[in-house]
Amino acid sequence: MTEQPQPGTTAAPETLTQLEEAAEEADAPRVGIIMASQSDMDTMAAAEKVLTAAGVRSETRxxxxxxxxxxxxxxxxxxxxxxxxxxxxxxxxxxxxxxLAATHTDLPVIGVPLSSPFSAAGGLDAILSIVQMPPGFAVAAVGLDNAKNAGDLALRILNA
Known part of the structure:
Protein backbone atom coordinates (compact mmCIF):
# COMPACT_ATOMS: atom_id res chain seq x y z
CA MET A 1 0.00 0.00 0.00
CA THR A 2 1.36 3.39 -1.01
CA GLU A 3 1.35 6.06 1.65
CA GLN A 4 -0.72 9.09 0.66
CA PRO A 5 0.61 12.60 1.26
CA GLN A 6 -1.00 14.77 3.90
CA PRO A 7 -3.33 17.51 2.60
CA GLY A 8 -1.32 20.50 1.41
CA THR A 9 1.82 18.46 0.71
CA THR A 10 3.07 16.51 -2.27
CA ALA A 11 4.47 13.03 -2.45
CA ALA A 12 8.21 12.71 -2.90
CA PRO A 13 9.04 11.59 -6.45
CA GLU A 14 10.18 7.97 -6.47
CA THR A 15 11.60 7.48 -9.95
CA LEU A 16 13.80 9.40 -12.35
CA THR A 17 10.79 9.88 -14.62
CA GLN A 18 8.82 11.41 -11.77
CA LEU A 19 11.76 13.69 -10.92
CA GLU A 20 12.00 14.82 -14.56
CA GLU A 21 8.26 15.50 -14.67
CA ALA A 22 8.48 17.47 -11.43
CA ALA A 23 11.33 19.56 -12.89
CA GLU A 24 9.26 20.30 -16.01
CA GLU A 25 6.29 21.36 -13.90
CA ALA A 26 8.57 23.63 -11.84
CA ASP A 27 9.77 25.38 -15.03
CA ALA A 28 13.35 24.29 -14.35
CA PRO A 29 16.17 25.26 -16.72
CA ARG A 30 16.39 23.05 -19.83
CA VAL A 31 19.98 23.84 -20.82
CA GLY A 32 23.06 23.87 -18.64
CA ILE A 33 25.89 26.15 -19.74
CA ILE A 34 29.21 25.32 -18.14
CA MET A 35 32.64 26.77 -18.73
CA ALA A 36 36.10 26.16 -17.40
CA SER A 37 36.89 29.69 -16.25
CA GLN A 38 35.19 32.93 -15.26
CA SER A 39 37.17 34.55 -18.10
CA ASP A 40 35.04 32.52 -20.57
CA MET A 41 31.80 34.13 -19.35
CA ASP A 42 31.62 36.87 -22.00
CA THR A 43 32.04 34.41 -24.86
CA MET A 44 29.64 31.82 -23.44
CA ALA A 45 26.98 34.49 -22.76
CA ALA A 46 26.10 34.29 -26.48
CA ALA A 47 24.55 30.85 -25.92
CA GLU A 48 22.44 32.11 -23.04
CA LYS A 49 21.31 35.09 -25.13
CA VAL A 50 20.04 32.78 -27.92
CA LEU A 51 18.20 30.57 -25.43
CA THR A 52 16.65 33.51 -23.57
CA ALA A 53 15.43 35.05 -26.85
CA ALA A 54 13.70 31.73 -27.63
CA GLY A 55 12.08 31.56 -24.17
CA VAL A 56 14.23 28.63 -23.00
CA ARG A 57 15.52 28.75 -19.44
CA SER A 58 19.16 27.96 -18.81
CA GLU A 59 21.60 27.92 -15.93
CA THR A 60 25.25 28.95 -16.08
CA ARG A 61 28.11 27.60 -13.97
CA LEU A 100 34.43 15.08 -18.92
CA ALA A 101 30.80 16.20 -19.01
CA ALA A 102 29.96 13.57 -21.63
CA THR A 103 31.45 10.81 -19.48
CA HIS A 104 29.04 11.62 -16.65
CA THR A 105 25.72 12.10 -18.46
CA ASP A 106 23.63 10.58 -21.21
CA LEU A 107 22.36 14.03 -22.22
CA PRO A 108 23.62 15.63 -25.42
CA VAL A 109 26.77 17.68 -24.78
CA ILE A 110 27.74 20.51 -27.11
CA GLY A 111 31.39 21.53 -26.89
CA VAL A 112 32.47 25.09 -27.57
CA PRO A 113 36.22 25.28 -28.19
CA LEU A 114 37.52 28.54 -26.75
CA SER A 115 40.61 30.45 -27.78
CA SER A 116 43.05 31.96 -25.34
CA PRO A 117 46.41 33.73 -25.45
CA PHE A 118 47.96 30.36 -24.57
CA SER A 119 46.20 28.37 -27.33
CA ALA A 120 48.22 26.41 -29.85
CA ALA A 121 47.68 27.39 -33.49
CA GLY A 122 44.93 29.89 -32.67
CA GLY A 123 42.70 27.43 -30.80
CA LEU A 124 43.32 24.28 -32.82
CA ASP A 125 44.22 22.47 -29.59
CA ALA A 126 40.74 23.10 -28.16
CA ILE A 127 38.99 22.18 -31.41
CA LEU A 128 40.81 18.85 -31.69
CA SER A 129 40.27 18.03 -28.02
CA ILE A 130 36.51 18.34 -28.47
CA VAL A 131 36.06 16.63 -31.84
CA GLN A 132 38.47 13.73 -31.17
CA MET A 133 36.56 11.98 -28.40
CA PRO A 134 36.94 8.22 -27.85
CA PRO A 135 34.11 5.89 -28.94
CA GLY A 136 31.12 6.00 -26.62
CA PHE A 137 31.63 9.60 -25.49
CA ALA A 138 30.15 11.68 -28.26
CA VAL A 139 30.39 15.45 -28.00
CA ALA A 140 28.90 17.74 -30.63
CA ALA A 141 31.18 20.61 -31.56
CA VAL A 142 30.68 24.11 -32.89
CA GLY A 143 33.28 26.54 -34.23
CA LEU A 144 35.95 28.27 -32.21
CA ASP A 145 34.43 30.78 -29.76
CA ASN A 146 31.00 30.22 -31.35
CA ALA A 147 28.74 29.88 -28.32
CA LYS A 148 25.90 31.41 -30.34
CA ASN A 149 25.85 28.33 -32.58
CA ALA A 150 25.87 26.14 -29.46
CA GLY A 151 22.72 27.92 -28.31
CA ASP A 152 21.15 27.45 -31.75
CA LEU A 153 22.06 23.74 -31.75
CA ALA A 154 20.63 23.30 -28.25
CA LEU A 155 17.34 24.79 -29.49
CA ARG A 156 17.28 22.32 -32.40
CA ILE A 157 17.89 19.42 -30.03
CA LEU A 158 15.11 20.59 -27.71
CA ASN A 159 12.71 20.94 -30.63
CA ALA A 160 13.56 17.58 -32.25
Missing part, protein backbone atom coordinates in the same frame (compact mmCIF):
# COMPACT_ATOMS: atom_id res chain seq x y z
CA UNK A 62 31.90 27.90 -13.91
CA UNK A 63 33.31 24.39 -13.35
CA UNK A 64 36.91 23.43 -14.01
CA UNK A 65 37.60 19.93 -15.29
CA UNK A 66 41.09 20.13 -13.78
CA UNK A 67 40.49 21.92 -10.48
CA UNK A 68 36.98 20.57 -9.71
CA UNK A 69 36.47 17.25 -11.53
CA UNK A 70 34.20 15.89 -8.80
CA UNK A 71 31.93 18.94 -9.00
CA UNK A 72 31.74 18.58 -12.79
CA UNK A 73 30.85 14.91 -12.40
CA UNK A 74 28.14 15.67 -9.81
CA UNK A 75 26.68 18.46 -11.94
CA UNK A 76 26.45 16.23 -14.99
CA UNK A 77 25.20 13.11 -13.18
CA UNK A 78 22.33 15.11 -11.68
CA UNK A 79 21.54 17.23 -14.75
CA UNK A 80 18.63 15.13 -16.04
CA UNK A 81 17.08 14.89 -12.58
CA UNK A 82 17.13 18.72 -12.36
CA UNK A 83 15.30 19.00 -15.70
CA UNK A 84 18.19 19.71 -18.05
CA UNK A 85 17.95 18.29 -21.58
CA UNK A 86 21.24 19.59 -23.06
CA UNK A 87 24.61 20.68 -21.69
CA UNK A 88 26.76 23.29 -23.45
CA UNK A 89 30.38 23.13 -22.28
CA UNK A 90 32.96 25.75 -23.23
CA UNK A 91 36.64 25.15 -22.70
CA UNK A 92 39.99 26.15 -24.13
CA UNK A 93 43.50 24.74 -24.43
CA UNK A 94 43.10 20.96 -23.97
CA UNK A 95 39.33 21.52 -23.66
CA UNK A 96 38.75 18.70 -21.18
CA UNK A 97 35.42 19.99 -19.86
CA UNK A 98 33.09 18.87 -22.70
CA UNK A 99 34.56 15.36 -22.70
Missing amino acids: VLSAHREPDQVADYCRNARMRGLKVIIAGSGLNAALPG
